[in-house]
Amino acid sequence: MSTSLTSSAERPGDDALGAPGSRVSFVVQRDGRAATAEELAPLSFAGYAHFTAMQVRGGQVRGLDLHLERLRSASVELFGRALPDDRVRSYLRAALKAGPADLSLTATMYSPAGEFTVAGAEVEPEVLIRTGPAASGPEGPLALATVEYERVLPAVKHVGEVAKTYFLRQATDQGFDDAAFVDRRGRLSEASIWNLAFWDGTAVVWPVAEMLTGTTMGIVRRRLDRLGVPQRVQEITLADLPALAGGVVMNSWTPGVAVHRIGSVPLPAAPSFVELLHRAYQAEPLTSP
DSSP states (O other): OOOBOEEEEEOTTOSTTOOTTOEEEEEEEETTEEOBHHHHTGGGGOOOEEEEEEEEETTEEETHHHHHHHHHHHHHHHHSOOOOHHHHHHHHHHHHHTSOSSEEEEEEEEOTTOSSOOOOTTSOOEEEEEEEOOOOOOOOOEEEEEEEOOOSSTTSOBSOOHHHHHHHHHHHHTTOSEEEEEOTTSOEEEESSOEEEEEOSSSEEEEOSSOOOOHHHHHHHHHHHHHTOOEEEEOOOGGGGGGOSEEEEEETTEEEEEEEEETTEEOOOOHHHHHHHHHHHHTSOEEOO
16 A cells, blocks of 8 residues: 655744644655655665755745756766756645745656666656755854765766765764865865855855865855856865965855864854855845746
8 A cells, every 4th residue: 555755843933834833744756746655665775866955935946047957967967868847847846835935855866767777768757856844054163074085976966975974974973063075186175065165355266176066056156246256266275275264165055154174274264254155145036946
């Protein structure tokens, strides 16, 4: 007998109608309808898929175009074809309709042919959408351990990356908050689930290395351009950090959490830099799927 999987959570002051102390429903949907246990069971043992994660506020999303482009390009890379944006948007709308106005949403693309197979281009990807409580990330500031690591297919936000959680656990065991990755050339690239950004006192500095370009990073960069804030890209090693005036991590949770140390190298507090990134992000309009 199939079991429809819909999760619920108690969160004071948050429900579909905004009534305090009410019950909140979140969903797991496959191609726009409630997913069954039978449909999800094979995916529990699979790891060939990609996804995007977003924060929804008032039923709307910042940078929706970037999320759709991410899903489209990664699907072509992994599966040889992508779903039309209109269909993906319809699945997003179905998930949002079933939940509260503010939530976290993850949209995962996978092939119904499964893992360890070579599906033809006629096999369309399918979409698994999960919603959950809204998130805004840690308060910070954070200390990041350094790990020499380069992700496979770094431009694709793919699933099953055991290294991210493994190095996070290793870092916390060593007294850090998270881990930052250094490539074989000694360049800082990204952190476990974050992009890195730095401040030199007048310009935002983005690391040059093989990495995932985050949607929040894309939003911030285009908004900083419109604000007239200088930006540049640069290869950054640990030896370059003392010359910088601040650093942050960012992801779909937040456009900036201060970093006060990477490895053994301290970074100065830069509250105006963090505020600038948040202001740039907030300037991006919210849009409906």
